[in-house]
Amino acid sequence: MLHFNFDYYRPSSIDEAVELFDKLDQDGKKPIYLSGGTEITTLGRLNQVFTKAVIDVKGIPECNVLDYKQDSVVVVGAALTLTQVWESKILPLLGEACVRIGDRTSRNQITLGGNLASEIIYREAVLPLLLSNSTFVVAGIEGIRQLSVHKIFKEKLRLKRGEFLVQIKVDGKYRKMPFYIEKKRKSERVDYPLITLEALKVDRSIRLAISGLCAFPFRSYEMEKELNNTDISIEERIDRAILRIPAPVISDIRGSREYRIFVLRNTLLDALIYLGGVRA
Amino acid sequence: MIEKLTLDINGEQWVATVRMADTLLDVLREKLDLTGAKRGCENGDCGSCTVLADGLPVKSCMMLAVDAIGKKLTTIEGLQDTPMQHAFVEKWAFQCGYCTSGFIMNAHALVNQHPDATDEIMEEWLSSNICRCTSYQEIREAVKSVLKEQRFDRKRPRNRR
Amino acid sequence: MKRYRVIGKSVLKKESWDKVSGRVKYIDDHQEVGTLHVKLLTSTYAHAYIGNVDTTEAWKVPGVRAIVTGKDYPLLIGTTIKDRPLLAFDKVRYYGEPIAMVIADTEAIAIQAVTLICVEYKPLRVVNSPVEAYQKDAPLVHDQIEQYLIDQDADTTGTSGGIRPVPGTNIANRQGIRKGNIERGFARSDVIVEEVFSFKQSDHTAIETRCADVEIKKTGEVIIHSASQEPFEMRELISQTFNIDEGKVHVHIPLVGGSFGAKTSVQLEPLAYVASKAVGGRKVRLRNSREEDIVTSPVHIGLHAKVKMGCTRDGKLQAIKLFFLFDGGAYAERAVPVTKAAAFDCTGPYTIDHVWCDSLCMYTNHPYATDFRGFGRTEVAFGVERTIDIMANKLGMCPLEFRLKNAIQPGDTSPTKVLLNKSNLGDIRECLLQLRELIDWDRGQRIDISDRIVRTKGISCTWKNGDPPPGVGAGAILTFNSDGGININCAAIEIGQGTKTVLTQMVAEKMKMDVDDVFIQMEVNTQLSPEHWETAASRTTFLSGNAVLRAVEDAIRQLKRTAAIILKVPVDELEVANKKVYKKTSPSISIDFSEIVYGYIFPDGKVAGTQVVGRGTYMIPGITEMDPVTGRGIQGPEWGVVAQAVEVEFDKRDNTFKLIRAVSVADAGTILNYKGAETQVMGAMNMGLSFATREGFLYDDQGKVLTTQFRSYKVMHYGEQPEYIVRFIENPVKGAPFGSRGLGEHGIMGMPAAVANSLSLAANVSLQQLPLTPEFIWKTRLKAGEVY
Missing domain, CATH: 3.30.365.10 (Aldehyde oxidase/xanthine dehydrogenase, molybdopterin binding domain)
Known part of the structure; x- marks a missing residue:
């Protein structure tokens, strides 16, 4: 039950969408884009989101693309649901991150774009996209931009006013690379993460991205560097990597800072063993 | 913005005048008197409002009604004598009954989409709903009995049906 | 062990098919056009003085019909110690406590208006655990407990009675057990262990949140619909608190969507009563959101x-x-x-x-x-x-x-x-x-x-x-259908525990008839059903069961008396089974219930018996x-x-x-x-x-x-x-x-x-x-x- 009402628009093209936004914004409607609609219905009822107009991007064909051709680029539309991304098996690295978000029924509604642009701090779908140096396709009144994930996703999705996420693109080579993913929760199988950790092995080195540990999801080159230092023992690598966590580790109702680090340590160990064929 | 919209529910066309901010759950319950879907949390967490959209379970408290246009919706009122309903009765898979509509809708979709559902798939799907009365073991038995029955039916020669 | 025909069998719940078809109407499923909706404004502080409650902006929202604040009803209520304001005035004592309410045309309008009410808080030191509460220098949650009234029922009786708050402390009550001599006990012990255990409060989280509808008729009658386990206590509380004849308060309880104890406490109903009163007695609904159900309403x-x-x-x-x-x-x-x-x-x-x-x-x-x-x-x-x-x-x-x-x-x-x-x-x-x-x-x-x-x-x-508590009981009334089937009327509430079905099994067992021929009304209405102590304490089957069994005996007595006249067989030679009264020694001499349950007319116009109504009451002794x-x-x-x-x-x-x-x-x-x-x-x-x-x-x-x-x-x-x-x-x-x-x-x-x-x-x-x-x-x- 939302206590405020809004106007609803469902444009069928990118141009129509961005023009609508521009106009509604000028009219003071504080428009927002939506796709799955799960966040406006849940945060709206708690007064944490407010708008007088929503623009539903699900009707835009580019937002619904799911494409991969041999040796080329994987393209995933932002309006696809997490279930669709997972079931397509188009990019296991991404699918396995999506299937750990929320619960199954919610994943039938939450979209990839919705998770990436979420107000809630976890945004776990970005982990594989950080690891695979993906490209984000965003549309705005000035046209379409293609940007590296590292440029546009810094702690959260940094869109300009009036822009929305259309697609993400990932090099097809990442489809077959070995990766490790684990989501650790407080105790319940359906919950936000204590930490979600995804690691990808490219050639002989490991890339690492984590959600839930700090107030935002990140990929850390400093931590990767420590983990890839094969001169020292695996435990020492982990110890050093933990010293390189890029931001304060959070303490909240799901777990204390110390416990999160404890969980991280074990999960890193599992990841390294899994990807490295190392024995603990 | 208030608009008249047409929804395809249980194979029938329903017309309702709604606020654009109304959720599908609001409209089902308050405009169409289809009260089988329940308000347990209105936050997408408990699953008691689960209905099917094009055969897939969705939480109707998290879906705008306007977003349901063009989708084939099924609510508990649209299930008539299904194997899942029988199984829930026979296996005592409910007590107070408040979460039951949502659980049945989810389980009904599950056995349709995954006739060979493993325990793992059952867990993935059914952990979307919360029941506070049963131990879940009864629900597990109900869903398993339907899966088993379906498998048996598929093996039987056609002419016997 | 004694073998029974129906007792012990896994008879399916009578309401099973309604529950798996979405057909059960819980309170929130009854939607009546014209009902106004109530939303609570709740405290954002756990302990604070409240100053001005500014409702100016809230009143400006179109569709707002009334706003009630604590100052409008400075009442204290409670079923043990009367320590709880209906709506907080003066101070709030927990996070989530109701302070004001808006009554509006729709729930959305009520919520919108509630967000526009401004409350002045002056935070106080918080008592954040029972151990803190016990400390000598702890702030007092209630500074004048000695002035509170103790509910008169609670004052004299059993578990709910003998309540003694300790002035100048945070102790609401102290119950002791003294058996034997504890010093001697430890002196006789070779090994002594002493440990501390703890857990914080939690919640029942029944999937149905608490909800109450109240309407005040022009006659002064108060009609309450509620998801509750306590219709009779509720009736008494409303009657006493607002000085209304108990006979004018009617409580209806439909099937309840789980409770686990949550719905024994009367909280929303008096609020909804006040809300209805504020809008001239129109029907209002007060329904908890999940958040309110967890924190505003009572907890574990x-x-x-x-x-x-x-x-x-x-x-x-x-x-x-x-x-x-x-x-x-x-x-x-x-x-x-x-x-x-x-x-x-x-x-x-x-x-x-x-x-x-x-x-x-x-x-x-x-x-x-x-x-x-x-x-x-x-x-x-x-x-x-x-x-x-x-x-x-x-x-x-x-x-x-x-x-x-x-x-x-x-x-x-x-x-x-x-x-x-x-x-x-x-x-x-x-x-x-x-x-x-x-x-x-x-x-x-x-x-x-x-x-x-x-x-x-x-x-x-x-x-x-x-x-x-001592003196609790239950009653049951059995009526018959023309085909000899039986209807049970009693005030046990069905919250999923299956009591209603068990009662039909008891009647079927005693009557030696098919359980499908025994019906029971799922809803409870205090105006129609005999009084029943709350549906709680795993006592419902005990109380209602005893009342129902007595009602069955009463009905059998009446059936036999009528049959005796018609069959010309002494009463003590008669037995009942399969919706018939028959002679024990020659069962072919019999008469169907269907012929006698509404009385019997001989060809000459004489009558034997009258309508059979079984009546049974019970009170726990001892x-x-x-x-x-x-x-x-x-x-x-x-x-x-x-x-x-x-x-x-x-x-x-x-x-x-x-x-x-x-x-x-x-x-x-x-x-x-x-x-x-x-x-x-x-x-x-x-x-x-x-x-x-x-x-x-x-x-x-x-x-x-x-x-x-x-x-x-x-x-x-x-x-x-x-x-x-x-x-x-x-x-x-x-x-x-x-x-x-x-x-x-x-x-x-x-x-x-x-x-x-x-x-x-x-x-x-x-x-x-x-x-x-x-x-x-x-x-x-x-x-x-x-x-x-």
Whole structure:
């Protein structure tokens, strides 16, 4: 039950969408884009989101693309649901991150774009996209931009006013690379993460991205560097990597800072063993 | 913005005048008197409002009604004598009954989409709903009995049906 | 044992098909055009003075019909201590407390207006735990308790009575148990252990949130529809609080969507009454959001317990000293009866001659507490049963043998000094012996699966008497259909426990007829149904069952009397079965119910008999007042006993665990409906494991509850449950319908203790707090030097 009402628009093209936004914004409607609609219905009822107009991007064909051709680029539309991304098996690295978000029924509604642009701090779908140096396709009144994930996703999705996420693109080579993913929760199988950790092995080195540990999801080159230092023992690598966590580790109702680090340590160990064929 | 919209529910066309901010759950319950879907949390967490959209379970408290246009919706009122309903009765898979509509809708979709559902798939799907009365073991038995029955039916020669 | 035709059979719930078809109309499903909607403004502080409540902006929202604030109704209400303002005025005492309400055309408008009300707060020091509340220099949650009225019913009677708040403190009530001589008991002990246990408040989270509709008619009649377990107490409270003739207050209760104790407390109805009054008596609806249901409405009590236990070297328990500081929250309400009941059964089902217990209901700046399944026993058992394991461990005894050795027996007395026999006690030894087999106890309590994984078993024993105040009862009326079928009218409320169906089984059994020919009205209406004490304390089948059985006898008497005239056979030679009255010695001489239930007309116009209406009433005999200091008295008609076990698989590295198996063996007297009983116990076991491993409020340092949604207040989901096994021992109880015992709560009581015993063994540390999250286990092991 939302206590405020809004106007609803469902444009069928990118141009129509961005023009609508521009106009509604000028009219003071504080428009927002939506796709799955799960966040406006849940945060709206708690007064944490407010708008007088929503623009539903699900009707835009580019937002619904799911494409991969041999040796080329994987393209995933932002309006696809997490279930669709997972079931397509188009990019296991991404699918396995999506299937750990929320619960199954919610994943039938939450979209990839919705998770990436979420107000809630976890945004776990970005982990594989950080690891695979993906490209984000965003549309705005000035046209379409293609940007590296590292440029546009810094702690959260940094869109300009009036822009929305259309697609993400990932090099097809990442489809077959070995990766490790684990989501650790407080105790319940359906919950936000204590930490979600995804690691990808490219050639002989490991890339690492984590959600839930700090107030935002990140990929850390400093931590990767420590983990890839094969001169020292695996435990020492982990110890050093933990010293390189890029931001304060959070303490909240799901777990204390110390416990999160404890969980991280074990999960890193599992990841390294899994990807490295190392024995603990 | 208030608009008249047409929804395809249980194979029938329903017309309702709604606020654009109304959720599908609001409209089902308050405009169409289809009260089988329940308000347990209105936050997408408990699953008691689960209905099917094009055969897939969705939480109707998290879906705008306007977003349901063009989708084939099924609510508990649209299930008539299904194997899942029988199984829930026979296996005592409910007590107070408040979460039951949502659980049945989810389980009904599950056995349709995954006739060979493993325990793992059952867990993935059914952990979307919360029941506070049963131990879940009864629900597990109900869903398993339907899966088993379906498998048996598929093996039987056609002419016997 | 006696065999029955219908009793004991797994007769499907009468409302089954309505429930699986979405056809049941719970309160929120009845939608009446023209109903106005009420929304509460609740406190954002746990303890603060409130100044001006500015409603100017809220009034400007189109569709707002009325706004009520605490100042408009400076009333104090409560069913024990009358300490709770309807809407807070002067000060707020918990986060989420109602301050004002908006009545509007739609719920959306009401919510919108509520967000525009501005409240001035002046924060006060917060009492953030029962231990803090007990300190000498603690701020007072209520500074003038001595001026509060005590509810007149509560003042004189049983578990709900004898209430004495202690002025100048945060003690809402103190209940003692003094049996034997505690010093002598410890002097006789070779081994003494003393431990502290605790858990915070939690919530029932029935999936249906609480909801009430109220309308005031022009005649002054007040029509209430509510999801509640207490229609009659509600009627009385509304009548007394607002000075309305009780006969003008009508309460309707449809099927209820779960409760677990939550819906015993009357909270929304008086608010909705005031709201209706503010809009000229129009029908209003006040429905909790999930957040309000968790924090604004009453919760499950928290506890800080000290347990001291003394035992001889050869394992015979001598003494137990218990000190409970319960977190009753901001208002006394039903937290007081819970904390009293906790004292009455405080030892668990063991023979202990020297018992000392003080059970204190503490005021804190937390949400206020009410009944929760187990009613004090689940809580106490966590501490006592953990201590039993600690003691057995110290003595080097097997925890199961130790329990067997000390199991309470007929001939012993309860902590309240009731002499026990097989009927009023049940057989805990037999429960334990069967449990031993079912959990494969003798194959080892601890089995290493790998370097990291260990499997362990933990057990517990609990007992519970139902705690009705003296003088409670029930009534039932049976009417007949022209085909001889029977309708039951009684005020037992169906919340999923299956009572209604069980009552039809009783009638069918006694009448020797098909249960499909017995009907029962699912809704309860205080204007139509005979008075029934609340649907609580696992007492409903006992009370209603006894009333229904008496009504059946009454109906049979009338049927036989009429048949005797028609068949010309003396009454004592007649019998009933299959909707007929027949002559015992020659059954072909008979007459169908259908011919006599509305009276019989001979061809000459003479009549025999009149319409048959069976009438039965019942009142529990023998319940006495309970002494507040010694606890002496008879708190209820019988105990039910249960032995339980939980097997877990623990990961020593991650400190995570899986629940593998959980077993209950309960002496539930005669089982009335096998599947119904089994699933009641299984559901309660699951709730107990959910509570023990996941649930519990988290507060910030200002007493704000941080866990107000299912996203933050986690309960067990499908797939995490263990395998459940339930067995019954059937020692019948004298005076109970067919010899049945209370059952609805017993499955939960020992679960927290059993899983804590299992995990303590697995983790090699003593776990003394709930919930047993992996983080808590890790921290405990860290402190103990078990992990680094």
